[in-house]
Amino acid sequence: MMKKTVLITGASSGFGRLTARKFQQEGWNVIATMRSPEKETELNALSNVLVTRLDVTDSTTIQQAIQEGLKEFGSIDALINNAGFGAIGYLEEASEEDVKKQMDTNFTGVVNTIREVLPQMRRQNSGTIVNVTSLAGSVGMPMLSLYNASKFAVEGLSESLKFELEQFGIDVKTVAPGAFKTGFGNAMSFAEGNKKADLDTQRERFKENFEAILAKPPKPFGYGNPQDVADLIYRCTTSKTPNKNLVGKDAKMTMRMRRLMSKRSFANMLKNAVMPK
Ligand SMILES: NC(=O)c1ccc[n+]([C@@H]2O[C@H](COP(=O)([O-])OP(=O)(O)OC[C@H]3O[C@@H](n4cnc5c(N)ncnc54)[C@H](OP(=O)(O)O)[C@@H]3O)[C@@H](O)[C@H]2O)c1
Incomplete structure (x- = not known):
C-alpha cells in the first residue's frame, strides 16, 4: 500500500514536533512545516520527512509548502492545523494589530490552510483534517478573551x-x-x-499573579504529557473517533464540573484560579 502523507503546521515545537515524530514512526510521509525551517536539526534527519517553511499568516508560504509536499510525496491524506499561540490581557488594551495577530494565526491561518489543501483532498476523495483547539475553545476563561475567541471560532468552523x-x-x-x-x-x-x-494597577497586579501561576504546575491536575496529545492526533487521523476530542485530565474534569456545578460556583472556580485575590 502507498504510504500516506500528513501536513503539520507549527512542527518546530511542542505538540507539532511530537506529532511529526509520531506519524513518521508509524510509517507516514510527513510534511513538517514551520516558520523557520533553517533552525531545524532533528526532523530533517528522519526518513520520509520533508521540513519546509509555512507561516500560517502568509498564504504564499501555505501554497508553496503544499506544492513542495505534493511534489515530494504525491498526496496529502491528513492536515494537522496545530500552529497557534495565546494572547492574554485586558481586551481594552489590545491594539488592532494584537487582535489581528491572534485571529490571523489561530483562526484565519486554519481557514487558509484548509482551503489550500481541500482541492487535493477532493481529488483524492479522502482526507482527515485535525484542528488543534483547546479547552479554551469551549470554556471562557479570565483574561483570555482573544485566545478564547480564536479557539471557539475554530471549534465552530470545524463543527x-x-x-x-x-x-x-x-x-x-x-x-x-x-x-x-x-x-x-x-x-x-x-x-x-x-x-x-x-x-496600570490592575494590569501589573494581574501580570505578577500570572507569572506566579505560570511558574508552578497548574492546580489541581498539573500538566499532562504532551505525547498524549500527539498520540490522540494520530488516533483521530487513523481511527474512528468522535469529532471533538478533549485531552488531559484537567480538560475532561473541567467539562464535567461545568455540567455538575452551579454556574456561579463554576465561574468562581475559574476566577479564583486566575484573577489576583
Ligand atoms: N500547551 C498547552 O497547554 C495547550 C493547550 C491547549 C491548546 N494548545 C494549542 O496547541 C497548539 C500547539 O501549541 P504548543 O502547546 O505545542 O505550543 P508551542 O510549543 O509554543 O508550539 C506552537 C507552534 O506554533 C507555531 N506558530 C506560531 N505562530 C505561527 C505562525 N504564524 N505560522 C506557523 N507556525 C506558527 C510555533 O512556531 P515558532 O517556533 O516559529 O514560534 C510553534 O511551532 C496551539 O494551537 C495551542 O493553542 C496548547
Missing part, C-alpha cells in the same frame, strides 16, 4: 465544515488540550499594544 466535506470523503475533527508543558507558556504574549494608564 460546520464536516457537513460540506463529508460528501468528498473528508472528515474534520478537533483535539482540545487542557494544560501541557510545551513552548506554549513562554510563547504567550500580553496583548497590550494599546496600554491604558488607568489600567
Whole structure:
C-alpha cells in the first residue's frame, strides 16, 4: 500500500514536533512545516520527512509548502492545523494589530490552510483534517478573551465544515488540550499594544499573579504529557473517533464540573484560579 502523507503546521515545537515524530514512526510521509525551517536539526534527519517553511499568516508560504509536499510525496491524506499561540490581557488594551495577530494565526491561518489543501483532498476523495483547539475553545476563561475567541471560532468552523466535506470523503475533527508543558507558556504574549494608564494597577497586579501561576504546575491536575496529545492526533487521523476530542485530565474534569456545578460556583472556580485575590 502507498504510504500516506500528513501536513503539520507549527512542527518546530511542542505538540507539532511530537506529532511529526509520531506519524513518521508509524510509517507516514510527513510534511513538517514551520516558520523557520533553517533552525531545524532533528526532523530533517528522519526518513520520509520533508521540513519546509509555512507561516500560517502568509498564504504564499501555505501554497508553496503544499506544492513542495505534493511534489515530494504525491498526496496529502491528513492536515494537522496545530500552529497557534495565546494572547492574554485586558481586551481594552489590545491594539488592532494584537487582535489581528491572534485571529490571523489561530483562526484565519486554519481557514487558509484548509482551503489550500481541500482541492487535493477532493481529488483524492479522502482526507482527515485535525484542528488543534483547546479547552479554551469551549470554556471562557479570565483574561483570555482573544485566545478564547480564536479557539471557539475554530471549534465552530470545524463543527460546520464536516457537513460540506463529508460528501468528498473528508472528515474534520478537533483535539482540545487542557494544560501541557510545551513552548506554549513562554510563547504567550500580553496583548497590550494599546496600554491604558488607568489600567496600570490592575494590569501589573494581574501580570505578577500570572507569572506566579505560570511558574508552578497548574492546580489541581498539573500538566499532562504532551505525547498524549500527539498520540490522540494520530488516533483521530487513523481511527474512528468522535469529532471533538478533549485531552488531559484537567480538560475532561473541567467539562464535567461545568455540567455538575452551579454556574456561579463554576465561574468562581475559574476566577479564583486566575484573577489576583
Ligand atoms: N500547551 C498547552 O497547554 C495547550 C493547550 C491547549 C491548546 N494548545 C494549542 O496547541 C497548539 C500547539 O501549541 P504548543 O502547546 O505545542 O505550543 P508551542 O510549543 O509554543 O508550539 C506552537 C507552534 O506554533 C507555531 N506558530 C506560531 N505562530 C505561527 C505562525 N504564524 N505560522 C506557523 N507556525 C506558527 C510555533 O512556531 P515558532 O517556533 O516559529 O514560534 C510553534 O511551532 C496551539 O494551537 C495551542 O493553542 C496548547
